[in-house]
Amino acid sequence: MMTAKENFLELLKPDGQPERQLRQYEALYMCLNDPANTYLRGNRKRGTVSVDRWGTTISFPEDAPGPMPVTEDGLAVCPDVTCWRETVHAPDLAAHCADGWEACRQQARAACGEERLLAGFMGTGIFEQCHFLMGFENTLTGLYEHPQEMHDLIEYILEYRLAYVKLLIDGLRPDVIFSHDDWGTKDALFMKPEMWRAFFKEPYRRFYGYIRSRGCIAIHHADSYLAPIVEDMAEIGIQVWQGVLPENDIPALQRRLHGRLVLMGGMGAAIDRADTSPEEIRAYAGRVLADCCPQGHFIPSITYGLPGAVYPHVDACINGAIDAYNAELHVPRFDVPPVPRRVLARPAAGAAAEKTADTGEGVLGRLAAALQRGQRNKVLSLCQEALAQGLTPQDILSGGLVRGMDQLGEDFSASRAFVPEMLMAARCMQAALAVLKPLMAGSGGERLGRACIGTVRGDMHDIGKNLVKIMMEGSGIEVVDLGVDVSPEQFVETALRQDCGIIACSSLLTTTMSEMRRVVALAEERGIRDRVKIFVGGAPISQSFCDEIGADVYTEDAAAAARAAAAALRAEKR
Numbered sequence: 001m002m003t004a005k006e007n008f009l010e011l012l013k014p015d016g017q018p019e020r021q022l023r024q025y026e027a028l029y030m031c032l033n034d035p036a037n038t039y040l041r042g043n044r045k046r047g048t049v050s051v052d053r054w055g056t057t058i059s060f061p062e063d064a065p066g067p068m069p070v071t072e073d074g075l076a077v078c079p080d081v082t083c084w085r086e087t088v089h090a091p092d093l094a095a096h097c098a099d100g101w102e103a104c105r106q107q108a109r110a111a112c113g114e115e116r117l118l119a120g121f122m123g124t125g126i127f128e129q130c131h132f133l134m135g136f137e138n139t140l141t142g143l144y145e146h147p148q149e150m151h152d153l154i155e156y157i158l159e160y161r162l163a164y165v166k167l168l169i170d171g172l173r174p175d176v177i178f179s180h181d182d183w184g185t186k187d188a189l190f191m192k193p194e195m196w197r198a199f200f201k202e203p204y205r206r207f208y209g210y211i212r213s214r215g216c217i218a219i220h221h222a223d224s225y226l227a228p229i230v231e232d233m234a235e236i237g238i239q240v241w242q243g244v245l246p247e248n249d250i251p252a253l254q255r256r257l258h259g260r261l262v263l264m265g266g267m268g269a270a271i272d273r274a275d276t277s278p279e280e281i282r283a284y285a286g287r288v289l290a291d292c293c294p295q296g297h298f299i300p301s302i303t304y305g306l307p308g309a310v311y312p313h314v315d316a317c318i319n320g321a322i323d324a325y326n327a328e329l330h331v332p333r334f335d336v337p338p339v340p341r342r343v344l345a346r347p348a349a350g351a352a353a354e355k356t357a358d359t360g361e362g363v364l365g366r367l368a369a370a371l372q373r374g375q376r377n378k379v380l381s382l383c384q385e386a387l388a389q390g391l392t393p394q395d396i397l398s399g400g401l402v403r404g405m406d407q408l409g410e411d412f413s414a415s416r417a418f419v420p421e422m423l424m425a426a427r428c429m430q431a432a433l434a435v436l437k438p439l440m441a442g443s444g445g446e447r448l449g450r451a452c453i454g455t456v457r458g459d460m461h462d463i464g465k466n467l468v469k470i471m472m473e474g475s476g477i478e479v480v481d482l483g484v485d486v487s488p489e490q491f492v493e494t495a496l497r498q499d500c501g502i503i504a505c506s507s508l509l510t511t512t513m514s515e516m517r518r519v520v521a522l523a524e525e526r527g528i529r530d531r532v533k534i535f536v537g538g539a540p541i542s543q544s545f546c547d548e549i550g551a552d553v554y555t556e557d558a559a560a561a562a563r564a565a566a567a568a569l570r571a572e573k574r
Contacts, residue, residue, distance in 0.1 A: 003115040011297055012217065012239055014259035020326040021293055023319045024267075024301035028119045029112035032306075034172050035100040036093055036164060037121060053091035056132045059460045061485070061509075066305070068460040071135035072483065078133045081142045081149045088133055088153065090160040093167055101171030108172065117217070120174035122165065123305075125181025126203055127190075129157045136463055140420040141427065143195055144374060150199060158203040162210060169214050176217040178242070179207075180305050184224035185463070186247050186268075186539050187557065188412075190419050193228045201232055208237030221305035223265070227253060234260040241265075243303045246288065254295035264299040266292055267318055270540050272302065272309045273510045278317045285321035293325065310511055363389060364396070368404030372411075374424025376431050383432050393436040397476060401432055405474030409559030419467065422558075426470040433473075448475070449569035451502035451535075452494040454482030456515035461508035464538055464558065468504060471562035477502075477569065488518040495523070495532050501569050504561070505551075507538040516541075517549040524550075533568045537561060 002010070002019045008027035010016035031037075043050045047062040049070070055077045060067035071077075078087045112118045124132060130153065131139040142150045165177060183200070184190050208218045220233065223243035230253055233241060244250060244265035253263060266288040271281050285300070292298045300322055302309050309315045363386045370378040379401075386396045408425050411417035451472055455465050462484050469479050480498055482490055491503050503523065505516045516536050523529045533552040536545070546554035553568070555561040 005115050005117050008117060008299075011262050011299065016259075016297075021289070021322050022299045023322050024299070024315070025307040027116055027299075028176060028178070028307075029108065029116045030119050030121055030178065030306060031104070031108040031172060031174065032121055034104050034108075034120065034168065035097040036167055036171075037123075039093070039096050040091060041123060052132075054088070054129070054133060061458050061460060069132040070460070071132075072462075076133070076135045076138070078153075079135070079138065081134060081138065081146050081153060084133075084149060084153050084156075088156070090156070093164055097167060097171075105172055117175040118172070119176035119178045119219070120165075120168045120172050120216075121306075122161070122168065122177060122179040125179055126154055126157050126161065126207075127181050127183060127200060130154065137423050137466065140191065141423050143191065143199060143420055144424055147199075154199060154203055158207065161207055165207070165211060169211075169216060174216060176219055177211045178219045178221065180221045182222050182224050183229075184222070184226055186223075186245050187225050188415055188418060189225065189228060192418050192420075193232075195418075195420065196229055197232065201236060204238075205236040212237050212239075219264075223303040223305065230257065230261065240299075242299075242301070243305055245303055250288075250292045250298070251295050254292065254297060257297070259297050262297045262299060263292075264301050265303040266298070266300050267302045269303065269510055270542075272311055272314050273513070273540075274311055276311075276314065278313065281314055281317035282321045282324075285318050286325070289321060289325045363391070364400040364403070367396070367400035368407065371401060371404035371425050371428045371432075372408045372417075372421075374421065374428060376424075376428045379428040379432050380435065383435055387439075393439045396432075397436060401429055402474060402476055405429060405471065406563075409471055409474075409562060413557050413559045419463075422467060422470060426474065429470075429474050448477050448566055449501040449572065450478045450480065450498060451504055451565060451569075452480040452482055452491060452498065452500045453504040453506070454486030454491060455484040455506045455508075456512050456519070457485055457487045458515065459507050459509050459512040460484045461506075461538075464508070465504075465506040467558035468506065468537065468561045471558045472504075472565050475562045475566040477562075477565055488515060488522045491519050492522045492526050492528070495528060496526065500532065501572055502533050502535060502565055504535040504537070504565070507536075507541060510540045513540055513545065516551065520550045531572075533565075535561060535565065 004022060004027040007018040007020060007022055010018040040053055044058055044060055044067050046060050048060055050058050052058050057070040057075045058067045059070050078084050108118055134142065183196060189196060211218045218238050219240040219242055220238045221242045223245055225245060225247050226233065227248045234257060238261060240262040242264040244263045246266055246268050250263055250266055267285060271284050289300055302318065363382055367379060367382040367386065370382055383396055386400065405425060408417055408422065412422055453465060453469050455462055469481055472479050480494055480500065482494060491505065494500060495503050503519060505519055507513050507516065520534055523532055523534060535553045536551045537555055541554060543554050553564050555564055
């Protein structure tokens with residue numbers, strides 16, 4: 001019978017013949033206490049806020065799967081990429097991590113044994129390091145506004161990563177390098193595929209090329225939607241993509257790849273909850289196994305970048321389902337109908353055409369088009385041109401700016417536009433509003449209403465929340481941004497104090513979903529439930545959860561949330 005290690009190595013071969021499905025991470029021993037990892041990440045403890053060796057403030061909530069950077073309120077190490085050389089200084093690994101390797105290697109090999117592969121761990125990849133230093137928005141807009149400086153910063157981080165991985169391989173002598181870098185949300189890449197290729201493909205080709213040249217297996221973790229670039233990942237030397245979310249349509253990827261890349265994941269965070277029953281987990285895992293295992297080159301696992309679900313019973317049930325699947329493989333079966341495939345219907349991701357909105361003729365049409373392209377100076381000049389023609393600020397807002405944002409929102413929902421384009425348009429919108437707002441007071445122009453928004457208590461993720469804020473502001477809504485780790489009391493008190501018609505709650509962690517229930521209950525208790533709509537969203541949230549807790553609106557993306565918010569506020573005015 002093959003060991004876990006032998007089964008894993010068979011999966012890497014295009015024509016390999018593994019005997020069974022692996023139980024998540026069972027073929028890997030993750031070494032997390034080598035001298036470099038201890039130096040770089042040793043102060044990251046659950047329930048604490050720390051500062052890493054690059055100078056980034058790191059928050060690690062008690063129930064979160066991992067730590068998150070804090071770059072708001074002046075805490076960004078590099079707020080201006082044009083001056084990055086003055087503020088960005090890579091940790092000196094040679095000076096601080098020269099000793100302790102022999103003892104670490106012996107301990108790791110003893111723990112690993114002969115039936116597993118020893119994996120060296122490298123967190124915070126190239127893209128992640130950029131936004132850990134600069135903030136997410138500045139990183140993505142910098143790719144457009146300061147491409148040469150971004151290329152130079154990426155090259156600097158790459159050279160550091162190459163020095164780091166050389167030290168790790170020389171000292172630990174692992175079989176595997178397990179490297180992290182998230183490049184997207186659960187539904188889309190963070191940027192156009194063409195932009196990812198222009199900035200990150202070649203640096204990663206060098207990084208993974210070096211790993212492969214040293215005889216190590218290259219595993220890349222990204223719990224993201226990466227279907228548009230999956231062939232690129234195989235091309236640059238990645239052998240295993242760990243963290244594959246089910247939203248990627250795993251069976252379709254398997255058919256595209258023909259064994260060039262092992263896919264590891266499929267068990268999304270939606271089942272990692274305190275209240276998930278064993279029956280629910282086993283049913284979920286059974287569907288994933290039935291869909292993905294027959295295609296081959298697949299390792300079922302939780303999509304997190306380290307072993308272990310947040311709630312231990314989840315792992316036990318997943319592993320039990322895998323054991324049951326393996327046992328069934330050795331029982332002769334006849335006349336069994338094929339399992340119908342669940343194919344996620346998506347538009348063609350990554351379509352890279354220029355914005356082709358039907359913006360029409362005239363100054364407002366040109367304004368909408370300029371906003372969609374992120375042309376800030378042109379947007380400002382067209383606003384002035386429209387005012388000179390006698391158009392009111394409200395006409396300019398609704399007929400040009402909001403119109404352009406609406407079209408861009410549709411493009412975003414259809415994967416024709418990506419986060420950087422949204423951020424560039426949002427900055428155009430903010431610049432235009434700075435011109436129009438003083439004039440709107442005297443023109444009779446009226447905003448739709450006010451919403452307060454935040455990420456719920458215990459959760460530090462803000463990317464999705466920020467996108468919703470941008471889209472709501474683009475729809476003519478005044479938004480009070482409460483930030484992250486927001487208590488139910490903060491949501492409700494803000495709605496009372498600032499007369500908000502909408503409370504919008506975001507969550508990425510299953511462990512924090514219950515906070516939304518508390519927001520609804522507190523709004524009811526304070527007597528504002530009849531005049532405040534409660535919106536909920538985030539990766540683990542669903543329509544059924546929205547209905548269960550008594551919230552009003554759930555949407556799958558930021559553009560839909562903004563449209564629903566605008567509709568709700570218009571209805572309230574009537």
